[in-house]
Amino acid sequence: MNAFSFACTACGKCCNSPPAMALPELFRHRDRFIGCLAIGRVPRRRVGERLRVGRHEAVLDEADIAAFDSIANTLLYRTGDTFSIMTQGYDYPSLARCPALADDGRCAIHLNGKPVTCEVVPLDPFVPDALQHLVLAGRNQSASYIGADCIQEGERADAPLLTAEGEIKDANARDALARRRSALEREREVWGRAVFDSLRKDLFASPAALARIPPGGFLTISIVPVLLAVASTSARCRQLCLDYIDSQIALIGRNIEQALLRRRLEDRAVTQELRGFAHAYQRAKALLGTTLPAMEVESSAPSSLSSIEAYLCGAHR
Template sequence: MTALDPGKRHFACTACGRCCDSGPEMELGETIALADRFVIALLFKVHGLPASERSGWAQPWWRDEQSRIPLRPALEEKRRQLGAFASRKTIDNPRERHRYLTISAMAQDFGRKRCPHLVDDLCAIHAIRPLTCRTVPLHYSRPPSTLAAYLDGFVGTPGYRCDTSPSAPLVLDGRRIVDREVAQARDAAIARAKADRGWKEHLLLLMDDPATAAAARLPTYDAVLEQSDNGYASSVPMLAAWRALREDGAMTAAAFEDVCRKQLALIQHEISVSEDPAVMQDLLDMRAAYDQSLSGLRQGSATQPHAMLAHRAPLTP
């Protein structure tokens, strides 16, 4: 059975731990509850789509997408899926594309290439794991018509030991997700993104002006686009987003202090075990940033300047 064949897909996790090969990505609204579990970065990614089915790269895009439906509805489906999570859409006429900016968060693994909470190939925080983990192997960023191909590629990854035998639970029937928990987690992710929309819009307002972006220690929107054109996502410490939420009045001073102290405890632990000089410097800079924000909070201001920590990460689809 090929990735594009109609039919059913069976799947069961065998707890091999192979897919837990990085810190998980998550929606902004998940970060507060997980601030004592992960050192978290704020992540900006730009996704490109053909402007129409007549665009020069529409057919290659459709083949890469491995959608089970024709090009035009596949493009419309992808637009709807990205639209649920994207904070801004712009048109790039010279390249015949639409660009969608997504703002999310990423748990840092500091180059270890494994989730910090993978212990003996098992998830140590399974009960409170992020939505991105709850939708494995039918991730919520993927539109329904591409899920069969995505699942086939996932289970075919060298080293993965997923159970796809007929005796494993049925998870996908054509474009319909049969696994109720995964379907509910996908819906929860869309609802979470909708609830976070105001927070993200506030960040974008700060990013549109170089002066306010610099004061908030955020990249400008134009800088994010430039990074994307060079093949990279943009990342800064999650502190910038929490500070913006605090300044917008949507986060209390007590809650802001709480997440800062939780991040500081994790950062201090990483400093105690890190052996990589580059990672160590980043950790020291992050510690200074959180220390200064807490100092500013004690002095009646949560907006003290701190070191800008903009990193480049490979841009993944």
């Protein structure tokens, strides 16, 4: 059976790290989430490739590969290999919790701008709809979901049917998945391609640099390349980025201060990385105080610039 039902109980077990967030979401929650750029390597799929999770299995056909290619062409970045480039929240892994998780285990921003990524859970926007049952099978076995009982195989009376017959059956899940993919496509247009080009030489064309991307994980770097890309489009965008930078420098300072009080050995590497983020922000502030060269982000037409400004302010989802 490839049918899965899902009913969130708001137990918070899967809220064990900061989520991937679109840039407007990070701007909205600038005093809660430290932003970073997460770069991952996405494996290319081949016809006849066998994907297996427990007893669930799929042999990829031409339609599956076409679906993967469609996602890659609109949401991902290719230069030999295929990569995902996303903005997301960042925090000390030792805390094992999302910064938006309240003391009672509930989401503090559930009704106040919860990231679309959280609505998509437990689905994966980079996987074709017809194969989402494999995502659910894998997450049903992961430590984050064990004991949560939110993902169940087959149709259940106590949980809405999420996937069956290669389709997303739940209308709310379909809508959330479409909005997340739309946001990723918009990010690619607004800043993604410009950032990809700016990192091409030092990262994507360097085997040594690419080796830093852990298998199945992400390389996290400062979000500054994203800010420089959008700040170059208008004076208003520049000011929005400067305001964001000031909030982030203050938040990083508070988080480091709390980490020093915890005195955990495993926090040291993250503290060092956060200090690097803060230094990058300071350099970006100095650069934004000068005239930035224009970058090819959408168009120089006033309507396009207004669109980007509105997007940063969260008017476009």
